Amino acid sequence: DAGVTQSPTHLIKTRGQQVTLRCSPKSGHDTVSWYQQALGQGPQFIFQYYEEEERQRGNFPDRFSGHQFPNYSSELNVNALLLGDSALYLCASSLDNFYEQYFGPGTRLTVT
Amino acid sequence: KNQVEQSPQSLIILEGKNCTLQCNYTVSPFSNLRWYKQDTGRGPVSLTIMTFSENTKSNGRYTATLDADTKQSSLHITASQLSDSASYICVVTVNAGNNRKLIWGLGTSLGVNP
Secondary structure, rough: OOEEEEEEEEEEEEOOOOEEEEOOOOEEEEOOEEEOOOOOOOOEEEEEEOEEEEEEEEOOOEEEEEEEOOOOOOEEEEOOOOOHHOOOEEEEEOOOOOOOOOOOOOEEEEEE | OOOEEEEEOOOEEEEEOEEEEEEEEEEEEEEEEEEEEEOOOOOOOOEEEEEEOOOEEEOOOOOEEEOOOEEEEEEOOOOOOHOOOOEEEEEEEEEOOOOEEEEEEEOEEEEEEO
């Protein structure tokens, strides 16, 4: 039973570029949430996808967008990257709305 | 305001010793409380999850307690190992109508030295 997987593991982008991060949920899970975790800080909720729609959103600008596919996998897109977007991006899946979330290993994004 | 506060901010102990981490919350309406362990640069791993009616739950050497009246939780680690070095995060779920919301603590950084 595969857990939550994320790709890529890490990447380096230049300020102003765009990036797409990918997440495959744990088998049987239908809800995917994305978090941004800056170094030394706790995870900050970006948004949650359920049934291919954004169900909840945290306090992040429209540069952050996402998508959920029919197989429940999800993408996080960030446009016009800023230096401050450098962080560990975590994907978490669950069967219900936030109950018993399982986290992936994260994608380390560095913006130079 | 919904808040989760953890103490201490950081802690260093010797291998084999026990320790207790604290979590105080002001969250309403409460749904559940969970403790996560997060190794540096990795995703959080769930240790325990407790609902309102549960006051203790164990997972190996980890034991969590919950006092819903005082809105306090603790995570007790027994016979610590070097691999216990990590950040321990307390997260409380708020019921917000049809949606739930997670309130994250800032974590306690635990270092276990040989």
